[in-house]
Amino acid sequence: MKTIIRLLAGSFIILLSLIIFTSCARNSQSSGKYNSFHPGEIWLDNNGVAINAHGGGILYENGIYYWFGEHKIAGKAGNVAQVGVHCYSSRDLYNWQDEGIALAVVEDDSTHEIAKGCILERPKVIYNAKTGKYVMWFHLELKGSVYKSARCGIAVSDKVTGPYTYIHSIRPNREAWPVNVLDIHKKPYNTDANAAFTGGSLPGHPDTLNILGRDFAAGQMSRDMTLFVDDDGTAYHICASEENSTLHTSALTDDYLATAGKFSRVFVNRFMEAPAICKYNNKYYFIGSGCTGWLPNAARSAVADSIMGGWQELGNPCVGPDSALTFHSQSTFILPVAGKEGAFIFMADRWNPENAIDGRYVWLPLEFKDGRIIVQWRDEWDLSVFDK
Ligand code: GAL
Numbered sequence: 001m002k003t004i005i006r007l008l009a010g011s012f013i014i015l016l017s018l019i020i021f022t023s024c025a026r027n028s029q030s031s032g033k034y035n036s037f038h039p040g041e042i043w044l045d046n047n048g049v050a051i052n053a054h055g056g057g058i059l060y061e062n063g064i065y066y067w068f069g070e071h072k073i074a075g076k077a078g079n080v081a082q083v084g085v086h087c088y089s090s091r092d093l094y095n096w097q098d099e100g101i102a103l104a105v106v107e108d109d110s111t112h113e114i115a116k117g118c119i120l121e122r123p124k125v126i127y128n129a130k131t132g133k134y135v136m137w138f139h140l141e142l143k144g145s146v147y148k149s150a151r152c153g154i155a156v157s158d159k160v161t162g163p164y165t166y167i168h169s170i171r172p173n174r175e176a177w178p179v180n181v182l183d184i185h186k187k188p189y190n191t192d193a194n195a196a197f198t199g200g201s202l203p204g205h206p207d208t209l210n211i212l213g214r215d216f217a218a219g220q221m222s223r224d225m226t227l228f229v230d231d232d233g234t235a236y237h238i239c240a241s242e243e244n245s246t247l248h249t250s251a252l253t254d255d256y257l258a259t260a261g262k263f264s265r266v267f268v269n270r271f272m273e274a275p276a277i278c279k280y281n282n283k284y285y286f287i288g289s290g291c292t293g294w295l296p297n298a299a300r301s302a303v304a305d306s307i308m309g310g311w312q313e314l315g316n317p318c319v320g321p322d323s324a325l326t327f328h329s330q331s332t333f334i335l336p337v338a339g340k341e342g343a344f345i346f347m348a349d350r351w352n353p354e355n356a357i358d359g360r361y362v363w364l365p366l367e368f369k370d371g372r373i374i375v376q377w378r379d380e381w382d383l384s385v386f387d388k
Helices: 002-030 191-195 353-358 383-387
Strands: 054-061 064-071 084-090 097-104 119-128 133-141 151-157 165-170 225-229 235-241 246-252 259-266 273-280 283-289 300-304 312-315 330-336 344-350 360-369 372-376
Touching: 054 344, 064 097, 064 119, 084 119, 119 225, 133 225, 225 273, 235 273, 273 344, 283 330, 300 372, 312 372
Parallel strands: 054 119, 054 330, 273 330
Antiparallel strands: 054 064, 064 084, 084 097, 119 133, 133 151, 151 165, 225 235, 235 246, 246 259, 273 283, 283 300, 300 312, 330 344, 344 360, 360 372
């Protein structure tokens, strides 16, 4: 009898420990204690709140990753900037601590360039070793301009997490010709064709229309964008220009606060958006998308020996089910994993324009295979995939 009681008591204790253990594991998950990535699922920060950093980019410094992205609010209203740029920090890439709003929109002056209600997208931050400043660039559409301004906003801070001070906005490369300018660009632009043109798609080839020439005096258009710092410290701004028909790659000035006037037109008439760049084994790799607004399309990839051009397109890097829609997402950044040679994470947004705050993040490992880059879907994964 005593043995049976002892056995029953033993089983009860084991059962109780199991219940306690599972509930602790669940709690730690909800407070953000992750040890793997779950692409497309809600991702909680250290306060148990869903991470709010869309169209983002990451800066790595002294063992810490800083994730900057668009802070969205609920509903359709969240598609315009109501709050600003949110920053999070992490040591392991799985668990993110809320660092607050790094750059706030201006609430008390509706004429300010970053007034609440402007469009502020795809913020990226880089560190300038010469000036000791953190420099943020983003796609800015002035309030009410509905994607007509196509400008770059620039802000700086002495501290990585901010607060960032807004400097101004620019149209890049004003009165500068690209390194690969054509004769046609220097001729007067085609006013007849441009008169009929309202944006979004083009009634002809961007060179026949001469959109580059049209914008020479005012500065070139800049919508979806990213920044990339090369090994020699030169920073580049890569953006969708010429009514989204063509990307421009521009070297920045030494202080990273302006374009230096040296730029090239790439992927002419390919209508690429959402540019992201990485460098591996002395080659530059590019991932972008087609132009379908918030709706996903097939990603594009390319490789080049120079960041200024000579891109060879490599097709859709995504493979497997849903690859034709980039797993229902759109590229935003390629993150080099610190201390792991050849380890890069493809970062993308699964937009939700009806309820902007509920846009999700799709992070997947990038693989280099036979001269191509490959992205495969995984329901769950961790950084050990890079050790194989
Ligand atoms: C996407 C772009 C987003 C946002 C959206 C608006 O193509 O990548 O950043 O601008 O269009 O429709």
